[in-house]
Amino acid sequence: MRLERQLGETVVMVGEEPHKLRFRALAEGSLHLRSKLKRDDLDNVSYMEGEHYIVDYDEGTIRRQPGSSIPDWSEHSTYGKTEFNHSDYANYSNRRFTLYTDYQYLRPDDDSEAESSPSMPGALSLLCKKLEQGEAITYVVFGDSISTGAEASGESMKYYHLFAAAVRERFPAASIQVRMKAVGGESSQGGLERLYRDVLSERPDLVTIGYGMNDQNRRSDGTNAVPPEQFGKNISRMIDDIRQHTKASIILITPCLPNPHWKYASSNPTEYAEVLRKLGADKQVAVADLQQIWLEELSAGKTPESLLLNNVNHPNDYGHLLYARALERLIPGESDLS
Template sequence: MANKQQAEAFVFMKEEALPLRYKPIAGEPVSARNRSKAVSGDSVEYEEGKDYIIDYDQGTIRRTEGSRIPDGTLHPLYGVSEFDHTKYPDFSNQIYTVYVDYATESETKGESLSARDIESSGWLKRLASKLAAGEEAVYVVYGDSISSGGEASEESLAYFGRFADTLSGIYPEARIRIVNKSIGGEDTSGGASRVNEDVVPLQPDLVSIGYGMNDQNKQPVGNTTSLEAFEQNLRYMIDSIRKAGDTDILLVTPCEPNPNWQYTSGKTSLYADVIRRLGEEFGIGVADAHAEWTAELAAGKTHESLLLNNINHPNDYGHWIYSKSFVSMLKG
């Protein structure tokens, strides 16, 4: 039975072929457009054979010469290393990004999550109990700009919105109320300083904590936050929430930033390792977006195809990668 890969993102450079994440099935419908949702007021639908070509045997896609799809080599930051984004009026990949739907025989999303998966995982005991009873559950999203929804075209397509929608599909009688307390540009020192005011009083059923991107930023000397301070700040947040009650806590690892950005330290994986280790120590679930992200890069996805701001904010497909890590965690 064919599966559907939806809104996989690409930024094309001239007529260079890029690998599709999964092998496509010839003869099945394909849609390529400039917006992740097929129904959009300003959506442009591209035509196979005219604007792009898919090699179904090789599993690749490329733009054609003269295509209506913008050429990524015309981006002002194309080929620029150690760039300072503040010196460019427009550094986004928005106009260059194409979203493609296609059929594949591969297992694509792993979204066949069930109530049994959630209960067996043991990560969401309080949340699962409320949802199973058909009650309202409060989900606090805590973190930096990625957790605030950075670059997702709408809240339902940000990773936390996708995760909440998945849960709502499993527990249709319940209601999940999302309270987003994330702040763009914040690192763990900021999160630790306000957790007792912004999170604890809400008595949430679930809190996801997503930091690391700003902590890893390269500075003239060291990083914005040392690994030791990063761990200490996360410990403080976890302890503060736990002392206040039996709230379920999930930790979220960060994606990889554009390696050509001047603030990329190259040490994001070390910050992700700290998060994984704390998850094991505290018995807390870890949505390992970093592992899912690096798997996408290893499969041939480019940084430009995953980062809408071309720096450190996922596009809609990138937010799907984040949400996939929640499903993988709960399925074990």
């Protein structure tokens, strides 16, 4: 067994029900709970174990004490509702209910969950060579609102900045310039239409492509906004055009999952990640499989509201950290985001 740290995990508690943390076998007394990601934020509130909450260190759960000042998600406007339309509510955010926790936990020596094999890492060999040689790298972030960093608490917590910072740490001689070219509310169709203007014109060395969330949206007739087959054609065309006009390395990012109780969440969001995985294999393109990590979080007991700050489809700071971790796994070297 080895002792590891979990930093900035988000929790949302309902009544006095136990909320499952990502890991079990916590080190006794190691958990700290607060209202803000950064402890030194002026309006941060620190909560006290025993007074405000109780931890089961063996089971890896946390729950509110009766009468605790910890926000109770059962008071949220969408609590208990299915097929909810966010447009029906003045405030559907989880911001007020989202807390942050750090703790230590014991991981078995043979547990390789965090070391899952990346998809097509060899596709990034040219990028890694440039980084090793200290070349200037232009990194274009392409995608929808998640890729703009929507709901992150600050610039430094947007997944692409976390990723770029980790790469700079590993390759201190390299210079990485980030070019934000994502557009909120956009599907892969919209991205394809502006690829030449917003991506190819930057002459990038690296492009991350993050689409799928808006493509999967369920329309009133039950169909997807962009069907999986067309989604695959759009992303395939992006890959081909980027390769034709640049020497950029490409990383496809599988999307997180929307809140299944949201009116516009489709029944087949995982198909879009499968499309990207297949494209990665067929075209020898690297894939940052965030959705697999997301599913692991949910399987461990994390709830949609503890991962989505807007309670619909935008990850919170912990979710952005997961995105960055999926990307960083593709780059050689020790993890800076564990």
